[in-house]
Amino acid sequence: MPNPELLCPAGDMECLRTAMRFGADAVYVGGPQLQLRSQNAGFSMEDLAVATKEAHALGHRLYVTVNAFPTNAELEALGDYAQGLFALGVDAAIVADLGAVAVMRRAAPGLAIHISTQANCLNWAAATAWYELGASRVVLGREMTLTQIGELRAKTPAALELEAFVHGAMCMAWSGRCMISAYLTGRSANRGACTQSCRWRYHLVEEKRPGEFFPVEEDDRGTTILSSHDLNCLDFIDQIADAGVTSFKIEGRMKSPYYVATVTNAYRQRLDGLNGAPATAEALALLQRELNAVSHRSYASGFYFGEMKRHAPDDGVYHQDCVFVGVVKERLEGRRVRVELRNRIRRGDVLEVLSPGSLGYTLVAENLATPDGSCVEQVVEPMTLFDMDAPDGLERGDMLRKRLSQ
Numbered sequence: 001m002p003n004p005e006l007l008c009p010a011g012d013m014e015c016l017r018t019a020m021r022f023g024a025d026a027v028y029v030g031g032p033q034l035q036l037r038s039q040n041a042g043f044s045m046e047d048l049a050v051a052t053k054e055a056h057a058l059g060h061r062l063y064v065t066v067n068a069f070p071t072n073a074e075l076e077a078l079g080d081y082a083q084g085l086f087a088l089g090v091d092a093a094i095v096a097d098l099g100a101v102a103v104m105r106r107a108a109p110g111l112a113i114h115i116s117t118q119a120n121c122l123n124w125a126a127a128t129a130w131y132e133l134g135a136s137r138v139v140l141g142r143e144m145t146l147t148q149i150g151e152l153r154a155k156t157p158a159a160l161e162l163e164a165f166v167h168g169a170m171c172m173a174w175s176g177r178c179m180i181s182a183y184l185t186g187r188s189a190n191r192g193a194c195t196q197s198c199r200w201r202y203h204l205v206e207e208k209r210p211g212e213f214f215p216v217e218e219d220d221r222g223t224t225i226l227s228s229h230d231l232n233c234l235d236f237i238d239q240i241a242d243a244g245v246t247s248f249k250i251e252g253r254m255k256s257p258y259y260v261a262t263v264t265n266a267y268r269q270r271l272d273g274l275n276g277a278p279a280t281a282e283a284l285a286l287l288q289r290e291l292n293a294v295s296h297r298s299y300a301s302g303f304y305f306g307e308m309k310r311h312a313p314d315d316g317v318y319h320q321d322c323v324f325v326g327v328v329k330e331r332l333e334g335r336r337v338r339v340e341l342r343n344r345i346r347r348g349d350v351l352e353v354l355s356p357g358s359l360g361y362t363l364v365a366e367n368l369a370t371p372d373g374s375c376v377e378q379v380v381e382p383m384t385l386f387d388m389d390a391p392d393g394l395e396r397g398d399m400l401r402k403r404l405s406q
Contacts, residue, residue, distance in 0.1 A: 004271050005247040007063070007163065008264045011041035011254055016051055018257040021397050022356050023268025026061035027051075028094060030253060033081050034068040041253045045084060052089050061091040065253075066104070067116035069097045079107030086111040094139065105134045112136045117165065122148070124155035127162075137161035139249065142170060142231075146243045146304050153244030162244055166233035167263055167291075168251025170302060171198075198228070229300035232291060234270055235284055240304065258324035258342070259294045261354055261399055266290040269357065286359050293322040293401065322401040325351060328394060329385065337390040338371065339400065345386075346378040354399040363391060 008024035010016035019027045029051060030042040043051060048064065055062040064085055070078060082104035085093055093111055095101050096118035104111060114137040115121060115130045122141045130138055140149060142165055153162060180197045187195050205213060233240060237248060248271065250263055266287045273279050291299070295318050323343050330338040345351075349365040366389045368376050379386045 003246075004241060005061075005163075006264065006267055006271055007247050007249045008260060009168075009250060009253040009255065010051075010260065012043075013047065013051065014257050015253075015255070015260045017054070018261050018397070019264055020055065020058055020060050022261045022264040024060065024264050026063060026091070026247075027055060028063040028065060028249075028253070031064045031066065031081075031085070033066065033077065034070055034074065034100070035065045045088070048085070048090065049088050056089065063092045063094055063114060064090050065094045065116070066100065067094050067096040067118050069118075070100055075099060075103055078103045082108040082111055092137070098133075101130075101133060101135070109134075114161075114163065115139060117141055124152040127152055127156045127160060131157055131160045135160070137163055137247070139163040139165075140245070143303050145306050146239055149240070149243040149245060161246055163247035163249055164240060164245045165231060165251055165302075166237055166240065166248045167231055167267065168255075169297075170228040170231050170251075229298050230296045231302045232288075232299035233301065233304065234266065234287055234291060236301070236304070237267070237270055238279075256324065257327070258354075258399055258401070262290055262294045265354065265356060265358075269359075289321075290359060293320065295320040320404070322352065322403055325349075325400040325402050328390075328396055328398045328400070330396060331394070332387060335389060335392065336367075336387050337394055338385055338387050341379050341384045341386060342382055343402075344378065344380045345400075345402075347376075349402055351400045351402055353394060354401060355393075355395070363389075363394075 005025045006023060007026045007028060008019040010019050010027050010029050016027055016029065029048070031048055032042055032044055035042050043064075048062075052062050066078075066081070066085075078100055082093065086108040091112060092114045093104060094114045094116050095104060096116035098119075101113055101115075104113065113135045115135045117139040119126075119130075119139075120141050121127050121130065121138045122144055127138045136159075138160060140152075140162060144152075144164075149162070149164070156162075184197045185195045205211075231251070233248075240248070248267065250260075250267065252259060252263070270279070270287055273283070297318055325343050325345050326339040326341045328337050329340050332338055345365055345368070347365055347368050351363055351365055352360040353363065354360060367387075368379060369387045370376060371385050371387060376386070
């Protein structure tokens with residue numbers, strides 16, 4: 001498959017730059033209007049201008065999500081917004097609502113439109129209709145199987161691009177359309193304010209015994225009966241490519257730079273191997289080890305094979321094998337680096353290096369010091385700068401992590 005696209009999330013400029021450095025071909029971000037995440041993950045128009053300029057200078061593409069369903073009042077401003085995005089040079093807007101597509105196409109016909117997974121496109125007729133309305137790409141509904149994707153690809157215009165999610169959190173509702181959060185908290189998932197109520201722990205209460213809570217399944221942690229697994233397609237991404245998908249999307253605009261770096265790095269190496277020799281079991285195991293280094297719920301294959309194939313039983317809790325220690329901010333003289341702390345570090349800690357194209361090597365934290373040269377045994381306050389010894393090759397933007405099993 002020629003030139004597969006790895007599409008990665010960014011909720012701020014640090015994540016954007018991290019995604020590009022660790023191998024993303026394209027990055028998707030939220031803007032100031034109609035993006036389905038909290039406003040903390042939305043870029044201003046000024047930020048979008050900077051992000052677009054930086055992405056294009058490095059040969060990357062930038063897509064902006066406009067995937068909330070607008071009200072009548074919000075439609076009035078959408079035309080000007082589309083023109084603004086086009087003027088900035090963003091590569092596409094990701095849109096879910098039919099009316100929003102029509103308004104944006106009229107206002108800015110040169111702005112590429114990608115149809116969001118929120119539009120629930122599950123068949124070739126819908127995909128073709130979107131194409132005829134001016135969309136250049138459809139983000140497929142997450143409920144589709146590999147067989148269904150292949151059938152859709154065979155019956156749609158070759159110029160229509162297909163995108164699919166390959167990694168990250170999955171919603172328990174149909175393509176993310178859910179009212180649980182709105183019902184329980186007044187914050188709507190369909191307006192970008194989801195409280196993730198499906199991840200909460202629930203118990204049964206018998207009508208005549210109020211105040212007595214019974215677990216749905218015996219477990220000292222309670223139960224999360226509505227919480228979904230996380231999607232993980234690392235092992236079979238070549239089959240998704242064979243079905244006709246050319247853009248592989250990682251979920252996570254609310255995730256940390258460490259998460260973005262780790263997952264992007266693993267999938268970049270996996271995709272780079274698609275046109276070479278088949279991936280060995282050993283290589284896949286090493287890449288999977290990378291994906292286990294970040295916080296995640298139990299992994300599963302989604303619905304690509306019909307019935308969900310689970311990588312592990314659903315225990316309703318988060319797992320991670322490593323903790324993010326810090327990011328390298330500057331290379332100093334004398335085999336030293338300056339690091340910005342994210343979690344406590346002590347002299348003698350065995351650290352792993354997260355660097356583009358590498359599966360990590362270890363070093364020992366030695367000769368810790370403050371920037372003014374004062375030696376310290378540990379650094380504990382997040383965002384503090386400190387210096388330490390480092391081998392050649394450790395560069396600005398590389399990250400340090402520590403195995404929790406130490």
